Amino acid sequence: MNELLQKNLQELAGLKFVCSCGKKHSIDINDVRLGNHILTDITDSLQSFPKGTLLLVADCNTFEAGGREVEDILSKNFKIEKLIYSNPHLHPDEVSVEQLRSAMNPDITGIIVVGSGTLNDITRYVSFETKVPYLVVCTAPSMDGYASMVSPMITKGVKVTYNAVYPYSIIAELSIMKEAPFHMIHAGLGDIVGKYSALADWKLANILHDEYYCEITAQLVEKAVEQCVSSAPGIMARSVESIRSIIEGLILSGMCIGMTGSSRPASGEEHLLSHTWEMLGLIRRQETHLHGNQVGIGTEIILHVYQFLLQLDIHKVYADGKFRSFTREKWERHIKQLFGDVAPQIIKQKEPYVNFSETDREEAAKHIVDKWEEMKEHVFLKMPSPSSYRKMMEEAGSHLGPLDLKLDRESFRLSLITAKEIRQRFGVMQMLDDLGLLEEVAEMITAKYYL
Ligand SMILES: [Zn+2]
Ligand SMILES: [Zn+2]
Incomplete structure (x- = not known):
């Protein structure tokens, strides 16, 4: 070590x-x-x-x-x-x-x-x-x-x-x-456990794009x-050791951002989801949860994505070729539907990085297929299941889930599709999009929470 x-x-x-x-x-x-x-x-x-x-x-x-x-x-x-x-x-x-x-x-x-x-x-x-x-x-x-x-x-x-x-x-x-207050301690825990997803995104970017x-x-x-995670059960008793573990983890995570000169080790799609919900709160003048509480919710969503990837037949996905049905019109429409007046700014910033060409999309999907087993071994299989994650958070006293975001069903679904557009950083949702599966997965996860 x-x-x-x-x-x-x-x-x-x-x-x-x-x-x-x-x-x-x-x-x-x-x-x-x-x-x-x-x-x-x-x-x-x-x-x-x-x-x-x-x-x-x-x-x-x-x-x-x-x-x-x-x-x-x-x-x-x-x-x-x-x-x-x-x-x-x-x-x-x-x-x-x-x-x-x-x-x-x-x-x-x-x-x-x-x-x-x-x-x-x-x-x-x-x-x-x-x-x-x-x-x-x-x-x-x-x-x-x-x-x-x-x-x-x-x-x-x-x-x-x-x-x-x-x-x-x-x-x-x-x-x-x-x-x-407990919700602030739970926010710290949420910001830390979000690193499951942040580190996974980082490794995926490394495997697929040599980042x-x-x-x-x-x-x-x-x-x-x-x-x-191991000190989470002591939170509700306000155990000093649990508080110490969380603040140490949080400070360490910040140091790691400085070591690499980027928030990559500490922030992935779970953070983009949290940032998106915060932006929506501002646009709609609705109070949102603390950053870390939302990161915790975002992490649960991302863990559902990994559970989905683990049972995926990647060769069938490639043969189906849904990645060909991506259009600029649909991409823009989703962003406009969710972000309203702020959409043009997001579209302008992200557009140069989006892959609209059919040949390039074909190539990106093929590359994912080629790297599938490596990603499975180094990333997918290392992720906790959404249910064990939920159990850990509940033992820590945090019962927040996606419905606590108080978003209507469509806004929630669109947030899963478009959160990645607020940055130019590769992550698991972009990989789903490159495979033509993003909308399907967003609907599948939304249906788990909204009847
Ligand atoms: Zn954070
Ligand atoms: Zn190093």
Whole structure:
């Protein structure tokens, strides 16, 4: 086993090494501190921070959960300004980014963000833009963005992932996170178990399209998933060990994004589904679940896809030749039906990457047939079944399923067909489309939930 897999987060922070994948990986986080009652460590962490005023960023909930205490600790040694978002249901969009930008006066030399999800996405984005470093105090083990260096933002209604920076340091205070609302802890678990599907997409892209793949990064992510799955039953008792496993897994997953320079190891079709549902929520002005909760739902759907692939007679699929019936008109119609006004932007971005030529589609399908056994061995057979996945999530206390998205049947079905169009990244749904099976599978999965 690679020695990297034995290292804890503190040891991984700051590491630089040349990997067998050919890349030089570096984890440019100054330090990670994880434990009980370690908030006072924040002063140590800030020793080498540029001198000046600190901007404390929180929302009204996270300020109560830990922000006030952080302010008390810091105000002994630092000059502090505050930005407290009054809306705890923030979206990472132009409005919330602008609020932070305007709070960034020239005296600010460091940002301290106390919070999870969106607060981190916004801070990371503005930190990158302004070159002002930030430190994060995690308040809930709810997403893998703490150690990430990409920021998923919503621009003109479309979810786009921007390059950003790692935090200077991460303070993961278990006594705060342990008390986080259950749906936030379940969101963290959902974001981690989504890696089953993300890693599978990555491997498929590697096998079919020779996409860059790093075995060590994949193993690190797998280890995080296994650790979280085994500690899932302790969540409802708020066991410190379960909370620790989840936050460690989430931070590790973020580090892996930085190691490869892309969200590939941590985000696949399950994330595209979650992003799509979030976009629909914004378009329709409907409240959605947290990112990780939706990723968890997306993962269940993707596991149904793998169950379907396992029993597929690929030679019959090729002989049937349904992949020939793909048309530009139908492709556009699906996107327009689901996304309405946002559709033209999605179509414009994706169009250059879509295979409309019949000969190219024939070739793509043939290539999938040729690689079928290799994919089966390295990917399909390694996936958990949807029922064992459901059981694990329920033991963890999470009962969310596709119907909790509160989408009408047709929107749900269309979301399975078109989620892959919001990015140019190969995954299992694209493979289904290349085989001419996507609509059939989308209907099959929809019928499992909607009578
Ligand atoms: Zn590597
Ligand atoms: Zn995620």
